[in-house]
Amino acid sequence: MSENNDFVRWFRQATPYVHAHRGRTFVIVFGGEAVADKGFRNLVHDLALLHGLGIRLVLVHGARPQIQASLARQGAGFRYVKGLRVTDPAALACVKEAAGSLRVEIEALFSQGLANSPMAGVRIAVASGNFVTAKPLGVIDGVDYLHTGVVRRIDRDALRQRLDSGAIALMPPIGYSPTGEVFNLSASDVARSTAIALKADKLIFLLEDTAGLSDDRGQLVSNVLSRDVAGLLEGPGLDGGGLEGGGLPADLAQALRAGADACIQGVKRVHLVSRRLDGALLRELFTRDGVGTLITDAPFEELRPARIDDVAGILELLQPLEEAGVLVRRSRERLETEIDRFYLMERDGMAIATAALYAYPAEGMVELACFAVHPEYRSRGRGALLLERMEAMARQRGLTRLFVLTTQTAHWFRERGFEPAPLADLPMAKQALYNYQRKSKVFIKRL
Numbered sequence: 144m145s146e147n148n149d150f151v152r153w154f155r156q157a158t159p160y161v162h163a164h165r166g167r168t169f170v171i172v173f174g175g176e177a178v179a180d181k182g183f184r185n186l187v188h189d190l191a192l193l194h195g196l197g198i199r200l201v202l203v204h205g206a207r208p209q210i211q212a213s214l215a216r217q218g219a220g221f222r223y224v225k226g227l228r229v230t231d232p233a234a235l236a237c238v239k240e241a242a243g244s245l246r247v248e249i250e251a252l253f254s255q256g257l258a259n260s261p262m263a264g265v266r267i268a269v270a271s272g273n274f275v276t277a278k279p280l281g282v283i284d285g286v287d288y289l290h291t292g293v294v295r296r297i298d299r300d301a302l303r304q305r306l307d308s309g310a311i312a313l314m315p316p317i318g319y320s321p322t323g324e325v326f327n328l329s330a331s332d333v334a335r336s337t338a339i340a341l342k343a344d345k346l347i348f349l350l351e352d353t354a355g356l357s358d359d360r361g362q363l364v365s366n367v368l369s370r371d372v373a374g375l376l377e378g379p380g381l382d383g384g385g386l387e388g389g390g391l392p393a394d395l396a397q398a399l400r401a402g403a404d405a406c407i408q409g410v411k412r413v414h415l416v417s418r419r420l421d422g423a424l425l426r427e428l429f430t431r432d433g434v435g436t437l438i439t440d441a442p443f444e445e446l447r448p449a450r451i452d453d454v455a456g457i458l459e460l461l462q463p464l465e466e467a468g469v470l471v472r473r474s475r476e477r478l479e480t481e482i483d484r485f486y487l488m489e490r491d492g493m494a495i496a497t498a499a500l501y502a503y504p505a506e507g508m509v510e511l512a513c514f515a516v517h518p519e520y521r522s523r524g525r526g527a528l529l530l531e532r533m534e535a536m537a538r539q540r541g542l543t544r545l546f547v548l549t550t551q552t553a554h555w556f557r558e559r560g561f562e563p564a565p566l567a568d569l570p571m572a573k574q575a576l577y578n579y580q581r582k583s584k585v586f587i588k589r590l
Contacts, residue, residue, distance in 0.1 A: 172334035209241035277318025292326025349418035355436030372403035456494030561586035
């Protein structure tokens with residue numbers, strides 16, 4: 144019964160995302176390592192599910208291990224100069240071979256329809272084509288990079304036609320020039336350019352070496368702003384040792400760089416998740432907190448002044464605490480008239496915490512009231528963060544003492560610097576409103 148209840152609860156929580164994602168365009172990029180992994184079949188099943196939910200998918204795949212294996216069979220390899228690979232004619236032949244082989248393999252997996260499998264009864268068209276016009280990287284510091292290229296243009300009209308027909312678009316790391324030349328491209332460059340050209344709703348990197356960006360304690364960073372990425376790449380890094388600038392793993396640094404640029408150029412959200420975590424794509428897209436790092440132009444989570452249309456969300460946060468006797472019950476009408484005193488912590492459109500400040504300027508005091516955090520976020524430090532922000536706002540107003548009246552949360556406030564105080568220490572206007580039946584305890588903190 145517990146497992147069934149968890150499933151029903153998760154399904155209901157995922158419903159808003161099912162509606163939000165339908166008809167949207169997602170560009171998803173993964174390396175050739177993912178295709179070679181035995182778990183790739185599960186990823187295909189998840190992609191088929193996304194397609195079935197009405198999401199328009201463009202898949203961009205890498206081919207590095209397949210190309211390297213082909214070169215090894217010939218006793219050759221890529222030559223790298225200043226971190227950039229030189230694609231000579233022998234290497235280009237291996238690129239073509241690997242890209243063709245991977246296309247067939249991926250198309251075959253999307254064509255499976257065995258009974259008693261996730262793909263039973265599924266019919267998905269996969270469309271490939273010459274969607275990418277490329278140009279040579281050229282000669283840099285005297286080095287000719289030959290058939291290594293960069294994206295020049297994406298044929299977005301052709302791609303949209305395929306997506307409009309209900310197909311999944313499949314794009315290899317290859318581009319073509321108007322003169323008929325073939326160029327070896329970076330999968331992240333293809334994905335970034337495609338997402339920008341299509342004005343995609345999401346660009347998703349399935350990373351090989353990491354689950355996303357980590358801080359100096361090894362904790363996953365859930366959200367990073369696009370404007371901060373350059374500093375992460377140039378600085379000492381958050382990950383602690385890696386293969387590229389900023390101490391970050393190479394694939395993470397590449398994804399951050401491409402993702403931030405895509406975000407700045409109009410892609411709404413860029414997700415970095417581990418391709419090794421089974422179901423990571425579904426967890427990232429259909430849960431509020433996800434399992435990776437999100438790159439956005441604006442904060443994913445913010446504290447802002449409440450508006451009149453936030454009253455329903457605030458009431459939902461307050462109701463459980465009012466029923467438990469932790470907070471005094473407030474009517475909708477009272478909330479509407481006092482909404483300018485409330486602040487709301489919002490995460491991806493969901494109200495996860497709220498608090499109100501009632502100032503008494505003559506006494507230099509301010510009351511912290513209606514302090515509530517959503518149950519799912521109480522163990523994640525949101526309460527302490529909200530209190531810190533409320534204290535900062537009180538200081539900005541020139542107020543020197545913050546007080547609370549509480550019946551059941553005394554220890555929480557004591558642990559954060561509040562001291563017991565007599566009722567007589569409160570402003571006279573507040574003393575006149577004191578409810579002697581509740582017998583709330585008074586705590587004051589100097590700011």
